[in-house]
Amino acid sequence: MTKEAYLxxxxxxxxxxPKADFEDSMAYFTELFDEAGPEGQEDLIKSLGSPQExxxxxxxxxxxxxxxxxxxxxxxxxxxxxxxxxxxVLSGIEKFVSxxxxxxxxxHSNNLPHLLTNLxxxxxxxxxxxxxxxxxxxxxxxxxxxxGVSQEMIKDCHVVDGCLKLSHSSSSSGFNPLFTGLSNSxxxxxxxxxxxxxxxxxxxxxxxxxxxxxxxxxDKLHLESHLGDFNVYxxxxxxAYFNLDxxxxxxxxxxxxxxxxxxxxxxxxxxxxxxxxTQLNMSLGDAHFADSxxxxxxxxxxxxxxxxxxxxxxxxxxxxxxxxLNGSSVLFKGDNHFRFNLGDIFLDxxxxxxxxxxxxxxxxxxxxxxxxxxxxxxxxxxxxxxxxDFLHIxxxxxxxxxx
Amino acid sequence: MHFPVSSVLxxxxxxxxxxxxxxxxxxxxxxxKLVATIKESTLYPILKKMVEAGFVxxxxxxHQGRQRKYYAMTNLGREHLSYLKKEWARHSDLLAAxxxxxxx
Numbered sequence: 001m002t003k004e005a006y007l008x009x010x011x012x013x014x015x016x017x018p019k020a021d022f023e024d025s026m027a028y029f030t031e032l033f034d035e036a037g038p039e040g041q042e043d044l045i046k047s048l049g050s051p052q053e054x055x056x057x058x059x060x061x062x063x064x065x066x067x068x069x070x071x072x073x074x075x076x077x078x079x080x081x082x083x084x085x086x087x088x089v090l091s092g093i094e095k096f097v098s099x100x101x102x103x104x105x106x107x108h109s110n111n112l113p114h115l116l117t118n119l120x121x122x123x124x125x126x127x128x129x130x131x132x133x134x135x136x137x138x139x140x141x142x143x144x145x146x147x148g149v150s151q152e153m154i155k156d157c158h159v160v161d162g163c164l165k166l167s168h169s170s171s172s173s174g175f176n177p178l179f180t181g182l183s184n185s186x187x188x189x190x191x192x193x194x195x196x197x198x199x200x201x202x203x204x205x206x207x208x209x210x211x212x213x214x215x216x217x218x219d220k221l222h223l224e225s226h227l228g229d230f231n232v233y234x235x236x237x238x239x240a241y242f243n244l245d246x247x248x249x250x251x252x253x254x255x256x257x258x259x260x261x262x263x264x265x266x267x268x269x270x271x272x273x274x275x276x277x278t279q280l281n282m283s284l285g286d287a288h289f290a291d292s293x294x295x296x297x298x299x300x301x302x303x304x305x306x307x308x309x310x311x312x313x314x315x316x317x318x319x320x321x322x323x324x325l326n327g328s329s330v331l332f333k334g335d336n337h338f339r340f341n342l343g344d345i346f347l348d349x350x351x352x353x354x355x356x357x358x359x360x361x362x363x364x365x366x367x368x369x370x371x372x373x374x375x376x377x378x379x380x381x382x383x384x385x386x387x388x389d390f391l392h393i394x395x396x397x398x399x400x401x402x403x
Numbered sequence: 404m405h406f407p408v409s410s411v412l413x414x415x416x417x418x419x420x421x422x423x424x425x426x427x428x429x430x431x432x433x434x435x436k437l438v439a440t441i442k443e444s445t446l447y448p449i450l451k452k453m454v455e456a457g458f459v460x461x462x463x464x465x466h467q468g469r470q471r472k473y474y475a476m477t478n479l480g481r482e483h484l485s486y487l488k489k490e491w492a493r494h495s496d497l498l499a500a501x502x503x504x505x506x507x
Contacts, residue, residue, distance in 0.1 A: 027472065028428055028447050034469060035429030047442055054444035061448030 003033045003041055006051055013055030016322055016342040018365060025058050059322075116157060119144040123200040124163040125191070130207030132189050133228070138215030139192035148189040210247070229266070248285070263287075267304070286323070305343070324366070332357055340366045347371065362394040370400075408439035413449055415491065418458065418476070418484040425475040450474065458483050 010029060014022050029048075036044040048054050121144060127134060132148075139145065146157065149166070157166065166189070193199065198217045206225040214233045221240040223230065229247040232254050240259035242249065248266040254273040261268070261278065267285040270292050278297040280287070286304040295314045299306070305323040314333040318325070324343040331353060338345060340363040348371040350357060361368060370393065393400060408416075413435060420426055420434055428450070432443045453459045458480035463470045476484075499505075 024451075025447065027470075028450075029444075031427070031470075031472060032429050032432070032443050035427070035471075044443070047436075048444050049442055054442070057442070057444045058447060061451070 001045060006045060006048075007033065009051035010055055013052060014058060016365070017059070029054070116147065116149070117143050117145040119146065119157075119164070120159040121197075122159045122162050122164040123198075124203075125199060125201070126163065126165045126167075126203045128165075128167040128205040129189070129209060130226075131209055133209040133211070134204065134206070135188055135190045135212040135214070136202070136216060137190065137192050137212075138195040138197075140195065142194045143192065144194065145192045146189065282323075332359055334358065336360065338362065340364070342366055345369070360392040362392070364395070366395065367399045368393055368395055404438065404440050408441070410449060413439065413441065413446070414453060414458075415484075415487045417450065417453065417474075418480055418487065421459065421474050421476050422481065422484055425473045427471050427473050431474065453480075 007026070007030060011022075011026060014025055017025070032044060032048075033041065125136070146164075146166075149157065157164070193216065195215065196217070198219065200218075201220045201222070202213075202216070202218050203222040204211060204224070206223075206228050208227040210228040210231070211223070211225060212231045212233075213235050216235045216237075218235070218237040219239065221237045221242075223241065224243045225247050226245045227247055230242070230244060230249040232249075232251050234253045235251075236255045237259070238257050240256050242260070243262045244264065244266055246265045249261075249263060249268045251268075251270045251273050253271075255275075256273070256278065257276045259275065259278050261280040261282075263281065263285055264283045265285060267287070268280070268282065269288040269290075271288075271290040272292060274293040274295075275297060276295045278294065278299075280297065280299045282299070282301040282304050284303050286306065287299070287301065288307045288309075289311050290307075290309040291311070293312045293314075294316060297313075297316045297318075299316065299318040301318075301320040301323045303322045306318070306320065306325045308325070308327040308330050310329050311327075312331045312333065313336060316336045316338075318337065319339045320341065320343050322342045323340075325338065325340065325345045325347075327345075327347040329349045330347065332350075333356070335358045338359075338361045342365045343363065344366040345361055345363060346369045347361075350370065351372045361370070416435055416438070417431060420431055426434075428443070428446070431450070432441070432446050435441055435446065450459070454461060454474075456479075457477055459474050460477050462473050462475065464473055465471070
């Protein structure tokens with residue numbers, strides 16, 4: 001990496017800082033490169049770490065500082081706590097990545113050994129594995145089946161009191177999810193559940209493996225995953241809890257009620273889905289919502305951005321530390337609140353909803369760009385005078401643009 | 404480096420470095436790196452904090468056609484340094500006493 005590329009990437013990570021902080025930090029790093037000279041450049045980069053790491057250290061220090069000093073008097077910012085643990089998490093990323101590379105390349109053969117069919121009916125499924133990929137799908141016949149399990153695991157595959165437990169403990173004791181991940185993990189475990197058959201409870205605890213769920217109807221879903229990704233299609237759950245450490249989550253055509261999400265490093269992508277009563281905490285990743293319905297959602301985001309496309313949003317409370325919001329063709333219902341610290345907010349296509357819009361948008365340092373259609377500007381007055389609706393737009397240092 | 408160096412100690416070292424003569428980021432980092440595994444990016448917030456605390460002040464000076472940011476001592480920094488030196492003398496005496504098995 002060259003000096004220019006390094007500084008450019010660093011600038012990208014730091015661009016949300018107040019101008020003075022940004023310029024001061026960039027000047028410091030530019031000077032380091034100048035002093036090190038072309039011959040010292042490589043050593044300097046080695047010593048600095050990646051631009052991302054360097055940026056995190058600066059952001060951490062500045063966010064910590066700003067929460068106690070310069071932004072203290074800012075009511076918008078008052079109860080947004082910077083979570084410094086995120087940065088510790090981040091600094092661990094590369095170590096994990098380098099370990100996981102070997103297993104990600106494994107190809108999954110279709111000839112799954114050890115197929116168990118005609119399992120007794122179960123209503124609870126508990127899975128505690130670390131390094132295996134898991135798919136839980138609705139089957140085309142009336143059969144409960146499982147495939148891809150090892151010989152030792154088969155011995156423990158019993159349905160007791162309507163509950164099937166699959167755990168790792170039978171094949172090794174005292175496992176460390178990171179290091180067992182280096183062993184063989186070539187086969188996907190596939191569990192099939194008859195279509196239209198409801199599961200009362202599904203609990204999954206994963207280390208490295210990916211999880212795929214498709215066509216399920218669940219009362220309760222509890223999922224913890226360390227490194228793997230989480231893909232869900234066509235799933236219904238009345239209650240759900242997710243804790244994803246480093247993996248991404250993709251939801252397509254799903255319906256969740258009462259769900260609680262902790263997404264630390266990965267991204268979250270939701271399309272064609274309906275989320276009712278959601279509490280979502282994002283740390284580093286981005287969140288994308290498309291063609292979805294979001295009702296009663298509390299969303300907290302630290303560094304990631306948020307995209308909303310063609311969504312219907314009702315009663316959202318969204319707090320972000322650093323990320324931006326990019327909302328395109330979002331239909332707002334009920335009262336919606338946005339509190340951003342460093343991020344920008346962009347919303348467009350609001351003109352059709354002017355007579356029912358209740359929106360409260362505030363940022364500390366971010367810019368606001370809110371667009372109605374120009375020809376409807378006359379309605380703006382009506383909006384403000386509406387009895388129960390409100391439009392509150394506020395920023396401490398950012399720019400506001402209303403069209 | 405076998406012994407970890409805390410950020411308090413790094414502040415101490417920075418003060419000691421610029422007490423002798425004004426110095427700039429790169430030079431300070433190269434000296435600190437003789438005793439501590441530290442990234443320049445970690446040093447930056449520490450320097451910034453010391454400026455904000457009033458121990459250190461900065462000025463720009465031209466060097467080979469570009470600006471260099473120099474860090475210089477303040478009176479407050481000098482006071483703090485003499486306090487740290489005393490504390491360090493006490494601390495290292497105790498360490499030596501323990502290591503060599505003498506009565507402290």
